[in-house]
Amino acid sequence: MPKDRFAVGVIVARRKLKSPWADHQWLPVAALPDVPETEPWTLLASAEGEDRFYAGAHEVGLHISETGHYRDNLVSGRPSLWVALRHVAGDAYEVAAVTADPYEGEAMAEGIGEIVEPVAMPEAIQAVVAEFVAAFHIERTFEKRKRDRADPEALARGAVGGQRGGGTE
Numbered sequence: 012m013p014k015d016r017f018a019v020g021v022i023v024a025r026r027k028l029k030s031p032w033a034d035h036q037w038l039p040v041a042a043l044p045d046v047p048e049t050e051p052w053t054l055l056a057s058a059e060g061e062d063r064f065y066a067g068a069h070e071v072g073l074h075i076s077e078t079g080h081y082r083d084n085l086v087s088g089r090p091s092l093w094v095a096l097r098h099v100a101g102d103a104y105e106v107a108a109v110t111a112d113p114y115e116g117e118a119m120a121e122g123i124g125e126i127v128e129p130v131a132m133p134e135a136i137q138a139v140v141a142e143f144v145a146a147f148h149i150e151r152t153f154e155k156r157k158r159d160r161a162d163p164e165a166l167a168r169g170a171v172g173g174q175r176g177g178g179t180e
Contacts, residue, residue: 013143015073019136020046021066021094021106022055037104039066039094039128044135066096069109073140078148080112081140087113090137091129095119111140 020043026036040063051067071092073081084090093116097107107125110116111132120127132140 013146014139015143016070017136017139018046018068018070019043019092019109020068021109023064023066023096023104025062025064027060037096037126039096039126039130042092042094042109042130042133042136044133066104066106069094069106071109071111071136073111073143075147077112077115078144079151080114082144082148084111084113084132085137085141085144090132090140091116092132092136093117093119093127093129096126098124111136 021039022041022043024038024040026038028034028036046068047065049065051065053065054062055065056063091113093108093110093113094106095108096104099105104126108119110119113129116127116129119125
């Protein structure tokens with residue numbers, strides 16, 4: 012049975028900015044296929060102008076009704092996971108969501124207050140998502156509905172809403 016839930020580790024970067032309004036920016040930069048035994052918000056690397064942290068683990072859920080979206084993601088040429096960071100307090104953030112659905116990721120990016128970025132989907136996660144799609148995807152054909160023809164004389168005849176006058180005899 013294919014997995015419908017799995018955990019990923021999230022790596023974020025704090026980049027220095029040259030701006031009068033903000034001195035740094037938080038940005039999701041990578042997802043790990045396995046959750047390390049590292050404590051959340053552990054500093055992993057520091058280079059000129061950028062610090063990278065392990066932000067913690069987050070569970071990704073796959074849904075049968077979204078298999079077409081996952082398939083679109085896998086064949087896009089750059090399979091991604093969308094990671095949302097939520098401001099908690101001061102300079103603290105938390106991983107709010109991680110999704111493999113590109114349309115859900117786009118919807119998360121339209122919100123205010125969360126930092127949402129696509130990150131490369133590791134090959135091990137691509138294999139899990141592909142197995143889920145292969146097991147549950149059902150191709151649905153588009154069928155255009157036909158509308159009932161309108162009868163412009165219906166109101167004049169009183170066909171809508173019963174008899175005219177509404178009285179009793």
